[in-house]
Amino acid sequence: MSSIEIKNVSKSYGGVHANTNISMSIPSGKITGLIGPNGSGKTTLFNSVVGYHPIDSGSIQFKGKEISKLRVQEIARLGMLRTFQQTRIYSKMDCVRNMLISIPHRTMQWHEMLKPFTPELTEKAEHLLEFVGLYQKRHLISGDLSFGQQKLLEFAMALMNDPEILLLDEPTAGINPTLINGLIDRLLRANSEFGITLFVIEHNMRVIMNLAESIYCLAHGEMLAHGTSDEIQNDKRVIDAYLGAH
């Protein structure tokens, strides 16, 4: 079963055709990769899917429901979450608070908004912070963390939200190379243990080959190739696109 179904989506910024006629299918419960040179339109596609901007044409469905006209919050509350390439956290709050306010807002009623956080939620937040290795720093203001740590926090916040699918925009960018293996392991566990479908943009080839079974490659806003990690690795068009990229 597919989680997200993208059909013939196009998006341009003025004269720049950031996405042209993109179609792809993200299977439920799996990890799907999205690669492509800088400026090839990967983030633009993410933005279209999560409702950050209106698309010019095409259709985007989530679990069979058309979502291309919905707003960001509505899509997030359907259980589809994204992280940002530029990492966004609530920088004046400590890590635990960042986590607490990331609880699912899908079914939040008025009276629940006015309730305090339960000890169970704090416990869950601390477990997830431990999961990403930030337990010791949990009472520090998140804006004072290093960039890599903020990236990990943003990932933990997304997990706190119990999403069905998580769109990660370059999760390993800025992470210390020695910690990357640990992060790959956590992403795999988020998928296998928490059952979260992952759709991952990644520049690090080693990372994406280890993660994703199915990989799409964009170039100049168009779909260049699709296949398994082996197929993509040996695809001449993909190699050319990366080497010929400016």
Place this chain on the structure above:
Amino acid sequence: MKKETMLQLGILIFGVIAPMLIPSLSFQISILWLMILFALTWDMMGGQMGYNSLGNIAFFGFGMYICAGVQVGLYYDLAEYTSPFTTINATFTPDQYYTGLFLGIIAAAVGCVFIALILSTFLFGLRGPYFAIGTLGVALAAGELIGAWEYIGAGSGISIPVHPGEAGEKTQLFYYLTLFAMIGTFLFVKWLYGTRWGLAMNAIRDDEEKAEAMGIHTYRYKSMTWAFSAFFLGISGALFGNMTGFIEPLEVAFPTVTFGIFMVAMALLGGKGTLWGPVLGATLFHVVKEVTWTYLLGWQWVALGLLIVLNVVFFQEGIMGWMARKWPERFGLSVDSHMSRSKQSEEAS
């Protein structure tokens, strides 16, 4: 007993006995309670949610007019009562007075909630400085519009029904009402900041786009938070109108450049985005203001201006912010020596 509880108790005791200890200052101290209310309600928006409103004073004015309208309108025709051409012999029995005052205060609070919700629909499309200027525009326009509205007395205002008792009794009544309103506001925001709502407000302040991407009902929180602050500001306006006895649009009901700016200055001075900052800031500001009014007559605005400039140039974080930076551990900002939850529970057992 916790320090915070002791501080609250201290303020409560002082508040209750102050008019007996220093009756001559009752009026001044009741203004202090209103100032604290101003700073607290401004900080809900500006400090906790990152929406710097320069027009919150509008709710003070609306509340004042709504309350006066109810107090008079219950018993007389408002147009006739305020008309400069006809004089009616308006008197209010004690019963009428207290009924009018009670219903007036309630109407002021509820009315301001509705006005805030209506204003929200277009003002929350604005962010940053545009929101600040937009709200300022609303407050200025409100003063002008009411000044042109004959039915409620236009520029010549409304005389509020006279309190039926002795002069001292009136001061005392409104002293306790302002104290009560301030305590109510304080307890409300203290409770609110401890709920999910409070954290949602902070999330909107830190990164509204992120909050949207996480599915937070941002519009709900923004409009209702503004409505909460309008509720208490409406009450404060209703009380202040009665304390002065006569209201008119520009100086009394919509004092944008005095009270309207003071609320911002007081919250910044004490430290915005904290519970106690606005309380501290308002107290310090009010004391400086009163002292300079008494001893530095002619220079009082210079002194106040200087205080504001020193605050925003050298001391932007305010008193509470400075303390949090100086003693982070006291504010719970510390590195845990435990690497994980499990190790901690092992050691505890």
